[in-house]
Amino acid sequence: xxxxxxxVEFCGATAVxxxxxxxxxxxxxxxxxxxxxxxxxxxxxxxxxxxxxxxTVAVATLVxxxxxxxxHDREIPxxxxxxxxxxxxxxxxxxxxxxxxxxRIYRAFGS
Amino acid sequence: MTFAxxxxxxxxxxxxxxxxxxxxxxHVVGSDLMSDVLLVDEDDxxxxxxxxxxxVLRTAQIVGATGVVIVNDKPVPxxxxxxxxxxxxxxxxxxxxKYEGCVAVxxxxxxxxx
Amino acid sequence: MxxxxxxEKVPRSADxxxxxxxxxxxxxxxxxxxxxxxELLVAARHTTLREVQDxxxxxxxxxxxxxxxxxxxxxxxxxxxxxxxxxxxxDEPCQKHMSTKLxxxxxxxxxxxxxxxxxxxxxxxxxxxxxNQRLVGIICQRDINRTLLVELTHxxxxxxxxxxxxxxxxxxxxxxxxxxEFPVSKFDxxxxxxxATTIKQLLQERSFPARLIRRVAVAAYELEMNxxxxxxxxxxxxxxxxxxxxxxxxxxxxxxxxxxxxxxDGSSTANDWIxxxxxxxxxGLPNVKRVADHFEIRxxxxxxxxxxxxxxxxxxNKPKEESQGSxxx
Numbered sequence: 094x095x096x097x098x099x100x101v102e103f104c105g106a107t108a109v110x111x112x113x114x115x116x117x118x119x120x121x122x123x124x125x126x127x128x129x130x131x132x133x134x135x136x137x138x139x140x141x142x143x144x145x146x147x148x149t150v151a152v153a154t155l156v157x158x159x160x161x162x163x164x165h166d167r168e169i170p171x172x173x174x175x176x177x178x179x180x181x182x183x184x185x186x187x188x189x190x191x192x193x194x195x196x197r198i199y200r201a202f203g204s
Numbered sequence: 205m206t207f208a209x210x211x212x213x214x215x216x217x218x219x220x221x222x223x224x225x226x227x228x229x230x231h232v233v234g235s236d237l238m239s240d241v242l243l244v245d246e247d248d249x250x251x252x253x254x255x256x257x258x259x260v261l262r263t264a265q266i267v268g269a270t271g272v273v274i275v276n277d278k279p280v281p282x283x284x285x286x287x288x289x290x291x292x293x294x295x296x297x298x299x300x301x302k303y304e305g306c307v308a309v310x311x312x313x314x315x316x317x318x
Numbered sequence: 319m320x321x322x323x324x325x326e327k328v329p330r331s332a333d334x335x336x337x338x339x340x341x342x343x344x345x346x347x348x349x350x351x352x353x354x355x356x357e358l359l360v361a362a363r364h365t366t367l368r369e370v371q372d373x374x375x376x377x378x379x380x381x382x383x384x385x386x387x388x389x390x391x392x393x394x395x396x397x398x399x400x401x402x403x404x405x406x407x408x409d410e411p412c413q414k415h416m417s418t419k420l421x422x423x424x425x426x427x428x429x430x431x432x433x434x435x436x437x438x439x440x441x442x443x444x445x446x447x448x449x450n451q452r453l454v455g456i457i458c459q460r461d462i463n464r465t466l467l468v469e470l471t472h473x474x475x476x477x478x479x480x481x482x483x484x485x486x487x488x489x490x491x492x493x494x495x496x497x498x499e500f501p502v503s504k505f506d507x508x509x510x511x512x513x514a515t516t517i518k519q520l521l522q523e524r525s526f527p528a529r530l531i532r533r534v535a536v537a538a539y540e541l542e543m544n545x546x547x548x549x550x551x552x553x554x555x556x557x558x559x560x561x562x563x564x565x566x567x568x569x570x571x572x573x574x575x576x577x578x579x580x581x582x583d584g585s586s587t588a589n590d591w592i593x594x595x596x597x598x599x600x601x602g603l604p605n606v607k608r609v610a611d612h613f614e615i616r617x618x619x620x621x622x623x624x625x626x627x628x629x630x631x632x633x634x635n636k637p638k639e640e641s642q643g644s645x646x647x
Contacts (some may be wrong), residue, residue, distance in 0.1 A: 123303040125236035127593060129254050133276065133301065143240050143302065144599060146586070165240070168583060192234040192252070195306035212359030238543065239601030242536045243608075247528075255596045259543075266535040267520060268528075283508075291515070 094119055096202050097183055100139060101162060103201040104194050106187040109169050110177040115161045121198045123191050127152045134158055141194045145169055150176040150184075159183065162198075164191050205229055205313055207250055207271040207294055214305065214313035216273055216298040220285050225294040227270040229313065234306045238263040252298075252305045256280055258287045265291045273298050275305045340473050342430075346497060347557065349568075350432050353423035353465045353598045354446045354455030360385040361394060363413035367402045370412055381443045381456070384416050388452035390427065390445055392416030422447050425454055426553070428443060429465075432457055448570065451549075476560060494524065497557045502545040502569075510546040514539035517556045521563070530629060533609040534563050537627040540602045541567035547588065547597050549623065561631045568624045574617040581607060581615065 101108055122134040127148055127201040134140060136157035142149060145167040153161055156184040161177070163169060163186040176182045187194055208225040211218055218225070231246040236255045241263050249269050253260055254280045264272050271294035274280055280297055288295040298305050311317070342386060360383045361370050370382050374396065385391040394412050402408040423432050423444045435444060436459055443458040498520065500513035518535040538554065545552045545567055552569030556577075574580045580587075581603045588598020603625075608612045610627035617623035 121303045122301065123234055123306060124254055125240065125599070126254055126596070129236070129276065143235065143237055146252050146591075146599075157589075165243070170291065188548075190233060190235070191302070192232040192306045192309070195234060196310035198303075199307040236596050237599045237601070238596045239540065239599055239605050242540065242605055243601070253596075257507070257595065259507060259511055259596060262515055263539065266511075266514060266539050267532060 094114065095139070095198070097160065097185070099201055100162065100185060100198070103197045104162065104185070104187040106162065107166075107187040109163075109186055110174050110182040111183045112178055112181045113183070116183065118159050121195065121202075122158070123195045131155060136190070141191050141193065141198070143167060145173060145177045147172045149173070150180055150182050151173060153182050154164060154180045160185060162187060164169075164189060164194055210250060210312055211271070211273065211296040211298075212310055214273075214298060214300065214308035216296045218294065218296045219280050220288040220293070220295040221287070222292045222294045224270050224292065229270055232306070232309055234302050236302075242267060243299070250309070252302055252309065254278065256284060258284055260284075261291055261293055262285050265293055269293065269294050271296060273305065275300055275302045299307070340414050340470065340477075341466070343495070343557075343559070344469050344473070344498060345430040345433060345557060346428050347555070348429040348444055348465065348469065349425065350423050350427045350429060350457060351455065353429055353432070353461050354425065354457040355461055356455045357588070358383065358385075358453070358456060360453070361412050362386050364411045366409050367394065367399060367412050368408045371399045371408070374399065377442075379458075381458075383445050383456060384412055384454060385453045388454075390420070390447065390453040391423070391453075392418045393420055393445060405642075414493055423457060424449065429462065432461065436462075442594060495559045496520070497559075498555065500542075500554045500556075500597050502542055502549075502552050502554055502567075504549065504551045506546060506547065510543055511539060513554045513556075517565075520556070521558075527564075527631070530563070530631060534565065534629050536609050537606045537629065540606045541565060541625055541627070543597055544602050545569050547592055552622070563629045563631070565627045565629075566624065568622060570622050571620065573621045574615075574620045574623055575619040577615055577617050 096113055096117050097114055118137055118139040120135045120138040122138045124130050125142050125144050130152050133197040134156045138158050139160040139162055140153055141162045143164045145163050149161055160183045166186050166188045169184055206226050207229055210229050227248055229250045233241055233244055233249055234252040235241050236253050238259055239289040244267050248269050251264050251269050251272045252275055254276045256274045273296045275298050277299035359373050365385055373382055373641050380396040382394050383390055394416050398415055421439050423446050425446050425448050443456055445453055446455040446457055448454045514535050517538045518531055521531045542554050549569035550571045555566045557564045579585050583604045586598050586600035592598040611630045611633050612628040614626040
């Protein structure tokens with residue numbers, strides 16, 4: 094179980110939208126293909142992606158992902174922020190790439 | 205660790221083995237977005253992706269990758285293997301998800317055995 | 319694709335005689351569409367020959383295409399008008415007297431093609447059609463002369479800049495020249511990326527610095543994929559001359575409504591299908607900008623887009639001050 098604060102700390106991330114600071118993720122899924130996320134992402138996970146797009150929020154909501162971690166510090170467009178607030182999905186962003194972010198989250202789970 | 209060694213360490217299956225597999229992996233990218241892969245400035249990169257298409261190989265070749273691992277147990281189309289041979293680029297598959305794949309590569313490269 | 323001989327690594331020299339033949343390169347590089355007149359005055363089939371004569375007088379041209387809604391039906395030349403005056407049928411519609419056996423050019427053809435046509439057919443002008451067989455312009459020898467003069471002056475200035483006592487270090491590549499052209503088709507994902515791969519190989523064969531090759535390949539690949547995903551199709555060219563690599567992507571449409579927006583990181587018009595292929599994350603043009611020393615884009619909605627990226631060989635020797643992520647505008 095990882096809290097938003099732990100994700101922020103381990104990935105050197107910035108919190109962009111946090112509708113519920115109390116959520117805890119139980120898994121991680123790394124993908125930039127929304128169809129893949131839709132098909133394979135586990136519930137209550139943190140989604141690691143570079144897709145800074147409103148549709149990412151929609152897909153996260155569908156599969157029950159709680160947090161979207163956007164890599165490469167890509168700018169989060171206003172409409173994505175609005176969608177996340179409405180859907181209750183948190184958005185964090187990190188300067189790391191998907192590989193390093195995944196490795197950090199793995200270490201966070203182990204700690 | 206060379207690309208071939210990493211593939212073996214994460215339990216992947218080599219589909220096309222070329223001389224790039226003998227190169228040391230110094231950088232890992234786990235992306236499904238080709239433009240994102242092209243942002244990589246480092247040489248000797250290995251790519252983990254859940255996308256199985258010719259474009260993945262062409263993109264990897266442009267940035268001089270050591271090899272590509274297709275994750276999620278995705279079947280590799282014959283045409284893709286042909287393109288890999290044509291480009292002289294090693295190609296492997298893995299039944300891990302991309303997250304698991306990244307973690308496995310991380311553990312392999314850092315000598316973590318648990 | 320035009321196969322052309324390479325002038326391989328000509329030793330650097332201040333003597334302009336040793337430069338590649340600029341004119342040959344120009345007439346290969348320029349396309350009919352770069353030269354033709356696009357402001358067309360056309361006659362309809364029912365227009366009378368007298369009205370056509372008036373058009374000719376007004377704008378001092380000696381040939382008027384007969385076309386309706388972009389479809390070309392014929393051409394009226396000054397000779398047709400003279401014959402009409404002599405024969406007394408100047409008030410008849412041009413449909414009856416126009417030449418219908420037309421030799422036409424396509425806008426995509428290299429200028430060298432047009433020149434050979436003027437030589438072969440001895441006509442004063444040729445109508446120009448696009449790939450959908452629609453009339454898009456007309457070309458006469460005057461257009462060619464004018465464009466070549468402008469381009470030659472421009473080229474001369476560049477050569478002077480390179481040879482004229484600048485203290486910039488000259489490298490072995492400064493005398494190298496080659497030019498290649500690759501067609502890119504819409505949604506042809508099977509072949510997309512081949513142009514960039516070929517360009518990479520060509521530069522590798524000539525032992526260009528690895529980092530430059532990578533930057534050129536990235537720019538070429540993004541532009542190639544852009545045309546494949548977003549445009550109706552186009553042409554990617556790679557030209558190496560004067561110590562520069564120039565990649566130009568020119569497509570036939572549909573054009574970009576907001577160019578500034580399109581160059582910003584994350585801006586995308588791609589649909590989910592394109593995203594599912596690993597493209598369309600709005601990183602393409604910012605990526606090209608990132609690797610290029612000069613970047614230029616020209617586009618208009620409803621027309622084509624032209625993107626030019628220049629990578630300077632000498633810039634490879636300098637440390638790269640801007641590391642990453644400068645991308646957006």
